[in-house]
Amino acid sequence: MVSISLFILGALISTVISQECVPYTxxxxxxxxxxxxxxxxxxxxxxxxxxxxxxxxxWSKVPKVTPHTLSSSGDIDQTGYSSSDPDCWWSYNLCTTPKAHGLQPDATICPEPGAWGLTYDDGPNCSHTVFYDFLKENNQKATLFYIGSNVAQLPNEAQRGLADGHHICVHTWSHQYMTTLTNDEALAELYYARKAIKYVMGITPLCWRPPFGDVDDRIRAIATQLNMSTIIWDLDTNDWNEAPDGTETSAQVDTTFQGFVNMGLNGTYNNSGTIVLEHELDNNTMSKAIEWYPKIKAAYKYLVPIASCLNITQPYAEANFTYPSFAEYISNG
Structure with missing residues (x-):
């Protein structure tokens, strides 16, 4: 029965994709x-x-770090980088505590015990109606990391994310490996993505997530001067890596999700919570999110957006936008 239900769900989302993914002006x-x-x-x-x-x-507060390069395979080339990790380069050593002066640590966990920080990257998606409807029906808010180019192409879909009460953060303009960019390129990726969100949605986010997690102290320093904090993750579902575009089977992604559910059940997060990487990327990732949501909710005490998990009640520069604290959010859940 479960497999039939999932097949129907996948077919439904696929139908919505064919109906919705039509360019509009x-x-x-x-x-x-x-x-x-x-x-x-x-x-x-x-x-x-x-x-x-x-x-x-x-710029005197931005570390003088030479941009990294991409290998022929499209991945970051780490050849020759010091094993001491002088730049707190996440892609090299998963470093999240900056070594440069004046930079705050990246957010990687929810401090509240038993909390699952719910995040979805790479939106807005032209076919997310079924997914957003599902979240709304479950009275569930999440943190959505929006790509500026998607916001520009899909302003109606972007506006729905805010209207539904989700917490919106920046995910750059064009989803580049940020540490491979020059200072000007990195600044523009952040600035114009946030400008597009402000233009379309009327808010100025104070948070961002680097694509692929690729950040170092140089990039953090630029984001900091734009008044944006860096949010990474503690757990990666690998939903983004499912075939045909990725290298994992659906069963392998399910195994990862099940492992995280088990961690909620076995007390791994009894002392503090987690922030989890999921995606609004395509049919596969949104289907997985819907499929695993009930199991995650049963395994963790709280499923919360990052603003609430970190008790950030003013997540945007605009003072007229407020967000519930952790206590307020769970009391309304």
């Missing part, structure tokens, strides 16, 4: 932004707007 004008899904370039850097933003950064 909107009244929003993204002239002056980077090209959709393109890394910002020198033409943009010469604009008066970018020069003004660049001038607000105290």
């Amino acid at each position: 909107s009244s929003y004008d993204f002239t002056g932004y980077p090209e959709i899904w393109e890394k910002p370039n020198s033409t943009l850097f010469n604009s008066a707007e970018f020069k003004q933003i660049n001038s607000t950064i105290d």
Whole structure:
């Protein structure tokens, strides 16, 4: 019966994808932004707007770290990097406590015992109606890490995320490995993604998550001067790596989810909670999120968005937007 239900669910989401993933025009004008899904370039850097933003950064507080490079396979090349990890480079050593002065540690866990910090990356997705409806029906809020290019292409879908009460954070403009970018490129990836969110949704997020987790003290310092804290994760579901685009089978992803459910049941998080990486990426990831949600909810005391798990009641620069504290959130759950 379960397999039949999941088949029907997958078919339903696939149908919604075919119905919804049709390009549409909107009244929003993204002239002056980077090209959709393109890394910002020198033409943009010469604009008066970018020069003004660049001038607000105290570059003396940004560590002088040479950008990393990509290998022929598209992964980051770590050849020659010091084993002492001088730059607190997450991709090298999963470092989340900066070594440069004046930078706050990355958020990786929810401090409340038994809490599962619910996050979904890579939205908004053109086919997320079934998924968002599911969250709404379960009175469940999450932290959504939105890509600027997606917001520009899908403003209606982005607006729904906020309207449904989810916590919105930045996931850069075009989903690059951030430590491979120049200072100007990294600044533009963060600035224009947040600008798009402000333009479409009316909020200025104070948080971001680096694509692939790729961050070091240079990138943290740039984000910090934009008043954005860095949120990583403690557990990775590997939902993003399911075939055909990834290398894992559906059963392997299920095994990872089951392992995390077991951790909730066996007391692993009795002293503090966790922040978990999931995705709004495609049919596979959203189907997995729906499938495993009841089991996760049964295994953990609380499923909460990151703003509530960290007791951040003003997650945006705009003072008129407030968010429930942890105690307030669970009392309304």
